[in-house]
Amino acid sequence: MSSPEIASLSWGQMKVKGCSTTYKDCKVWPGGSRTWDWRETGTNHSPGVQPADLEEVVKKGVQTVVIGRGMSEALQVPSSTVDYLKKNGIEVVVLQTEKAVEEYNALAARGVKVGGVFHSTC
Template sequence: MSSPEIASLSWRHMKVKGCSSSYKDCKVWLGGSRAWDWRETETDHHPGVQPADLEEVLQKGVEKRVIRQGMSEALQVCPSSTVDFTVKAVAEYNNLVGQGAKVGGVFHSTC
């Protein structure tokens, strides 16, 4: 099983290959994706991505994680969350997918 590529990204819109839905924010993992609803973990721009935001992705067996902080990198990353790849996150994610890595991530598509 492989991680799906992110087909496109623009303001408030992300498309994941193999998924008929589009997302504003999403979680991706080996063989799947879903909308990332910040209300589930009380995430906000500050203090940012919480460890709980990544828990579901980690439970799917990923070995590497990518966090996208938004178009202006306004979404902060709580230091205890993970090591993050914030610059060019989609390109990094797709590069890892292309290498066959068990990769997952959380992606913010606005600010």
């Protein structure tokens, strides 16, 4: 199963190819995507992305996770989150969201089992 292409990104809106939903923040993995609802894990810009935000994506058997920190990189990614991924044998890429989407799509196009979490505003 391949990772779906992120078809478009603009402030506050993301579209994933093959999905009719427009996301503000989203999670993607081989074969699927869904809204990334920060309320599920109590996530805020600081301290930022938590291992709990990534568990669902990790369970999909990804090789790489791309994290989009927002358009202005307001979303933090603590070292504990990076360590969590590395301990699970997963490569991690942390970038500003537009660059993160480009990297994610490039990896997906090469057939890498890539997942990601993307914040489309600040």
